[in-house]
Amino acid sequence: MNKYDVLKKYYGYQDFREGQEVLIDSILRRQDVLGIMPTGAGKSICYQLPALLLPGVTLVISPLISLMKDQVQALNQAGIHAAYINSSLSEAQISKALRLAASGRYKIIYAAPERLETYEFLQFAQQARISMVTVDEAHCISQWGQDFRPSYLKIVQFIGKLRERPVISAFTATATEKVKEDIICVLGLQTPRVLVTGFDRKNLYFAVETPRHKEKYVMDYIQEHVTESGIIYCATRKNVDKLYDKLYQEGVAAAKYHAGLSGEERKRNQEDFIYDNRPVMIATNAFGMGIDKSNVRYVIHYNMPQSMENYYQEAGRAGRDGERSECILLYSPQDVMINRFLIENKEQNSGYTQEENAAVREKDEERLRAMTYYCMTTGCLREYILRYFDENGAEYCGNCSNCNSEFEEEDVTEAAEKIIACIREVRQRYGINVIAGMLAGEDRAKLREYGVMMYSSYGSLKGKSETEIKQIIRHLLTERLLITTEDKYALLQVTDLADEITDGTRRVILKQVKRTVEKKETYDNRQKGNSSKARKSDILNSRGLELFEQLRQLRTKIAGEEGLPPYLIFSDKTLVDMCIKVPVSKEEMLRVSGVGENKYKQYGERFMGVIMEYTGGIHEKFFFGEMIDFGEDTTVERMVNGKRKRASGVKRSEFLLTEEQAERFPYADRYLLTELAEKLNELRDAEHVKKISGAEIFRRLRDEECVSELFQDGMWKKVISEKGLENGFFMDLRISKKGTEYEDLYCDRKAQKKILNMVCRDL
Ligand code: ADP
Ligand code: ZN
Numbered sequence: 001m002n003k004y005d006v007l008k009k010y011y012g013y014q015d016f017r018e019g020q021e022v023l024i025d026s027i028l029r030r031q032d033v034l035g036i037m038p039t040g041a042g043k044s045i046c047y048q049l050p051a052l053l054l055p056g057v058t059l060v061i062s063p064l065i066s067l068m069k070d071q072v073q074a075l076n077q078a079g080i081h082a083a084y085i086n087s088s089l090s091e092a093q094i095s096k097a098l099r100l101a102a103s104g105r106y107k108i109i110y111a112a113p114e115r116l117e118t119y120e121f122l123q124f125a126q127q128a129r130i131s132m133v134t135v136d137e138a139h140c141i142s143q144w145g146q147d148f149r150p151s152y153l154k155i156v157q158f159i160g161k162l163r164e165r166p167v168i169s170a171f172t173a174t175a176t177e178k179v180k181e182d183i184i185c186v187l188g189l190q191t192p193r194v195l196v197t198g199f200d201r202k203n204l205y206f207a208v209e210t211p212r213h214k215e216k217y218v219m220d221y222i223q224e225h226v227t228e229s230g231i232i233y234c235a236t237r238k239n240v241d242k243l244y245d246k247l248y249q250e251g252v253a254a255a256k257y258h259a260g261l262s263g264e265e266r267k268r269n270q271e272d273f274i275y276d277n278r279p280v281m282i283a284t285n286a287f288g289m290g291i292d293k294s295n296v297r298y299v300i301h302y303n304m305p306q307s308m309e310n311y312y313q314e315a316g317r318a319g320r321d322g323e324r325s326e327c328i329l330l331y332s333p334q335d336v337m338i339n340r341f342l343i344e345n346k347e348q349n350s351g352y353t354q355e356e357n358a359a360v361r362e363k364d365e366e367r368l369r370a371m372t373y374y375c376m377t378t379g380c381l382r383e384y385i386l387r388y389f390d391e392n393g394a395e396y397c398g399n400c401s402n403c404n405s406e407f408e409e410e411d412v413t414e415a416a417e418k419i420i421a422c423i424r425e426v427r428q429r430y431g432i433n434v435i436a437g438m439l440a441g442e443d444r445a446k447l448r449e450y451g452v453m454m455y456s457s458y459g460s461l462k463g464k465s466e467t468e469i470k471q472i473i474r475h476l477l478t479e480r481l482l483i484t485t486e487d488k489y490a491l492l493q494v495t496d497l498a499d500e501i502t503d504g505t506r507r508v509i510l511k512q513v514k515r516t517v518e519k520k521e522t523y524d525n526r527q528k529g530n531s532s533k534a535r536k537s538d539i540l541n542s543r544g545l546e547l548f549e550q551l552r553q554l555r556t557k558i559a560g561e562e563g564l565p566p567y568l569i570f571s572d573k574t575l576v577d578m579c580i581k582v583p584v585s586k587e588e589m590l591r592v593s594g595v596g597e598n599k600y601k602q603y604g605e606r607f608m609g610v611i612m613e614y615t616g617g618i619h620e621k622f623f624f625g626e627m628i629d630f631g632e633d634t635t636v637e638r639m640v641n642g643k644r645k646r647a648s649g650v651k652r653s654e655f656l657l658t659e660e661q662a663e664r665f666p667y668a669d670r671y672l673l674t675e676l677a678e679k680l681n682e683l684r685d686a687e688h689v690k691k692i693s694g695a696e697i698f699r700r701l702r703d704e705e706c707v708s709e710l711f712q713d714g715m716w717k718k719v720i721s722e723k724g725l726e727n728g729f730f731m732d733l734r735i736s737k738k739g740t741e742y743e744d745l746y747c748d749r750k751a752q753k754k755i756l757n758m759v760c761r762d763l
Contacts, residue, residue, distance in 0.1 A: 003028075006049050010078045012574075012596035017042045019197040024050050026193040027132065027169055034138070034183060035171045036196040039313075040203075040294075040320040043171045044071065047134040050169075051108050052080065056129030057101065059166075060110045062136040063149055064290035068110040071292070074568050075108060079598030084110035085121070098124045113151040116158040125158070130166045133159055135187060138170035142182035156188055168192075174313075199312075199389050203319045206381040207328045207401035208374070214302060214330050215246055221300065221328075222252055222280060227549065228297035229279040233314055235303035235338050237284055243302065244282045257283035274565045276556060288314060294321040295567045300328045304335035304375055306342065307367035308388045311374070321571040324535045331375040339368050344488060365486050373478045378402055378511040407511035412472050413501060415461055416481070416508040419473060420498050422457035423482070428493045431484070435492055436469040475510055536576055544579045544622030547614050551575045554610050558603060561742050569603060570594055579622045582615060584608055584691070605674055609693030617690040655692035655759055657683055662760045667753075670746045672734070673697050676755060692759065698745070700758055701729075707745065718745045727754050 003024055007013050016024075019035065020042055026033045027050040037043050051058035062068055068084040075082040083097050083106050101109055102124055115121050133155070135141070141152040159165065170183055170192075184192060211217035218232060234240045237258040244256040255269035255278040272278040274293050281287065285305065299318040305311045311329070319325030343364045348357045374384055381400040386393035397403050422439055423430075430438075430450070437444060438452045441459025452458055461469055473492070476482040481498045484490040500506035540548060552566075552575060559566040570578075574594030583589040589604045590597070661683045671679070674694035681691045698718070701707045706724035710717050720729045728750030731743045747755065 001053070003049060003053065006052055007045070008590075009597045010052070010080055011045065011049075012590070012592065012594045012599060014593065016045075019195050020046050022195055023169070023193065027167055028053060030167045032167060032189040032192040033169045034180070034189060034192050034194045035169070036180065036194070037171070037173065038197070038199050038201055039173050039316045040201060040322065041173075041197055043136075043173075046171065047132070047169050048075065048080070048108060051132060051134075054131035054167075056131040057104075057106060058108050058132040058134060059125070059130055060108060060134040060136055061113050061116070061152075061155055062110055063113065063140055063147075063152075064137065065112065066290040067292050068112075070565075070568070072108075072110060073564060077564070077568055077599065077602075078596055079601075080108065081106045082108040082110070085115055086110075086112040087114075095120065102128060113149065113154055116154055122158075122161065125162060130162055130164075132167045132169060135168070135170040135183075137172060138183045138187070139172040139174050139179050141186050142179040153186065156186065159188075173316075198386075199391055200382065200386060200393065201316060201319065202399070203322050203324050204315065205324065205326045205399050205401075206315070206385070207326065208331050208381065209328060209401070210331050214332070215243065217330060218243065218300060218302065219247070219250060219252075221298070222247070225298065227279075227552065229273075229276060229293070229295055230298035230300065231281045231283065231287070231296055231314075231317060232300045232302055233283060233285060233287075233305070235284070235305070235335065235342070239302060240282050240284055247280070247282065252280055253278045254280040254282055257281060257287040259284065259286045275559065276566050285310060285314060288317055291317060292320070293317075293565065293567060295323075295572045296320070296325065297323070297572070298326040298328065300330065302330055303338060304329060304331055304371060306339050306364070306371065308370050308374060308385065309367065311371060312385060312389070321567070321573045323571070323573045323576065329375060336368070336372055339371075340365075340488060343368060362486050369484070376474050377478050378407055410510045410512065411507060412475075412510045413506075413508045415464065415469070415472050416476060416501055418457065418460045419469070419476065420481070420494055420501060422455070422460065423492050423494050425455050425457050426452070428491055430492065431490050432470060432473055432492060436466045436473065439469050440464060440466045442466065472508075472510060475508070479508070481508075536572070539576060539623050540579050541622060541624055543620065547579050547611070547622055548575055550610050550614060551578060551607060554606060558606065570599070570607075578607065578611065582611055582619060582622065584612055584615075584617060605678070605694075609674075609677075609695045612691055612693050613695060653689055655680070655684065655696070656689055657756070657760045658685075659760060661685075662756050665752070665756055667749050670732075670748060671752060672744060672746060676747060676752065680756075680759065697755060697758075701755075704758075706754075717743070720745070727751050 001009070003021075007016065018041075019037060023033045023035050023046040027047070033046075035043055035046055047058065047060065060071075062071075065086050065088055068086060069088070072082045072084045083101065085094055085097055089097070098120060100106065111121070116125075135152075135155060137147070140147050140149040141155070142148060159168070168187060168189055170187055170189065172179075172183070180194070180196075183189070184194070209217065222230070232243065234243060237260045240256050240258050244254060247254045255273045257266055257269050257273075261269070269278070269281075270287070270291070273281045274291070276295075296318045299315045301311065301314070305314065315327035315329075318327055343361065346361075346364070352360070370388060374381065374388075377384055380393065380395055380397050380403050382397040382403075383393035383395055419435070419439065422435060426435075426438075430452075434447065434450060434452065437447050438455070438458055439461040441462045447453070473482065476498075477484070479497075481495060481501065483493050483495055485493060497506075501508065536548065537545060552572075555566045555569050555575065558569050562569070571594055574592060577593045581588060581592055583592055585608075586600065586604065589595055589600055589608060595604065657680065664683055666679060672694070677692050677694045677697055684691075698707065701724070702709070704723075705721055706727055706729060707721060708719050710719050718731070720731060728748040730746055730748065732746050733741050734744040735741055
């Protein structure tokens with residue numbers, strides 16, 4: 001198998017994403033690599049895929065226990081043998097896993113860095129053939145980074161103890177130049193291939209809003225996105241509790257998370273969120289590390305965070321699956337106060353000198369300022385973010401709230417001149433409140449106390465309100481014509497740039513939102529290869545959305561049966577692709593992005609069943625825009641063997657068998673309905689007769705009152721009636737591929753006969 005086969009077979013993808021192939025090729029040539037890619041870029045495949053092609057086993061070192069479990073589950077789902085070894089397992093489980101590992105059972109093993117120095121693990125590692133060591137979250141090795149972990153330093157010693165030096169691959173989403181050098185140096189990477197892909201996340205829509213009532217905004221938003229999963233970040237525990245209570249009262253299925261809850265409660269709430277039992281999470285920034293939920297469709301910041309670093313990391317938890325998702329920041333000037341307070345009251349690092357602590361504080365203030373400017377800029381938000389992280393973005397991205405707004409321009413150069421003159425006149429000794437009040441000619445006790453009435457600038461902008469003046473001042477701050485002192489007084493200062501205004505070489509233009517332009521991210525974008533920019537509702541028409549919803553429900557049901565998070569069954573992106581391609585055969589299903597062989601084997605039939613039932617096998621267009629494959633005919637009959645055949649007017653009939661065909665039915669002691677449907681379909685005349693699905697048989701049995709469905713413990717369960725029992729239907733345990741047991745409906749020979757009677761014309 002080559003790398004393309006592996007990508008298709010196990011992951012169900014047709015093409016590599018930016019950067020993936022380069023890294024994979026290097027690894028396969030046994031060259032060390034360092035991949036620096038943003039969240040959701042697809043780092044996992046960069047080491048998992050070569051792991052499958054390399055002879056021995058690959059050891060993945062990761063600090064996040066919850067993430068390991070998720071990754072291993074996902075690999076097992078894809079049909080790849082993998083295991084994890086960390087402190088969440090018992091000693092006995094670890095021994096067993098290592099025994100299996102030694103016998104060559106796994107291609108990929110995840111381990112926490114602490115594990116490397118245990119005797120048992122080392123024993124295994126020294127005997128096994130380890131082809132590659134992958135260091136995930138590699139920035140943890142750097143003392144310069146925020147998340148330094150001393151245990152990461154042990155990786156190098158560990159590698160030194162192996163029989164043969166494996167190829168080393170390292171990955172991270174966050175790396176400054178310093179951290180990057182550290183990783184290469186400390187890990188001892190040998191002439192590594194270093195790849196840095198851009199930080200831009202094209203599928204994320206960025207917005208800053210200033211709603212009058214944040215609570216109402218959030219309520220409305222959730223109501224408009226009921227079927228979607230999202231995270232709402234608040235600055236404080238108190239805010240989390242308050243918003244949670246409010247949403248709870250309104251009947252929203254939300255969970256909450258902050259450091260004030262017990263460990264158990266946090267764990268439960270987190271799982272409820274991951275498993276989509278409660279799709280909305282309200283949390284402080286304590287939530288999110290190690291959360292790999294790929295179908296988070298929105299991240300709302302109820303309060304402005306303390307830095308762009310925090311913001312981008314938290315907002316970045318949206319849309320890991322590459323589907324369009326929204327990152328909305330709800331700004332109010334009060335947020336700046338809250339954050340300033342938090343910074344001022346931050347615990348000082350006792351290991352630092354006073355100067356060092358002051359430097360830290362200064363840095364914090366600077367970060368907060370940059371964050372505040374993000375909320376006030378009228379330029380492209382994406383460009384702002386990228387520039388902050390030292391990258392160049394286009395000035396217009398067309399996918400953020402500023403690019404989607406029309407602004408009214410106002411020339412405020414004269415007012416700016418007066419503001420600058422005023423600040424100079426008072427010798428830069430006041431903050432924004434005093435300056436604005438002074439210019440507006442206010443008569444407040446505080447102003448009188450400062451004696452600002454004596455200055456000639458007093459009242460020089462009398463025609464304007466304080467709010468308007470402040471807005472201009474904020475604009476001058478974002479343009480760096482003014483700055484504030486770094487202390488808590490934030491006194492306004494004039495920079496050299498301001499001279500450009502006073503000598504008349506620069507105009508100051510204030511942009512105000514006139515209206516928000518309808519987001520026009522439609523099929524046009526998909527054709528330009530920008531599908532990730534469009535939302536589901538821009539791609540799929542109303543029938544398509546309905547089909548999506550049915551597929552989503554099936555996914556939830558299967559997730560319940562298998563005890564897995566829904567997004568590990570199929571991602572949202574995969575479900576959307578199903579609605580576009582409407583697959584009704586194995587071949588077609590395998591063309592859907594995200595459906596590999598193993599996933600097909602496990603779930604393909606069930607999803608096709610839903611599609612068959614919804615479409616009746618007739619190809620209908622479920623998306624906007626042009627049909628590409630199918631010509632102009634909208635009623636294209638589809639052949640189940642994968643060939644499409646245009647048969648205008650001729651429709652295949654509902655499922656039916658002739659007596660002759662029915663005679664060939666292979667009776668057995670027991671069949672599940674899906675198995676039975678499969679046998680029946682093999683017998684039919686595929687040219688003229690549509691397939692039948694297990695679900696369809698179930699429905700017919702329900703109409704005959706042999707069976708019914710009951711909603712219990714959060715899922716639908718099948719129930720057999722008296723009549724059903726008499727006819728030979730029975731419930732028995734079934735073991736899912738994941739090893740979880742659940743009950744399912746079986747039919748014995750008598751029941752099989754009954755079903756044949758139902759579907760056979762002559763019997
Ligand atoms: P990261 O670790 O960089 O945050 P992941 O490895 O979790 O990102 O990948 C993010 C998502 O992108 C996953 O759902 C993954 O299946 C998907 N993905 C990765 N590579 C591809 C690809 N070549 N084509 C389509 N989807 C991909
Ligand atoms: Zn933009």
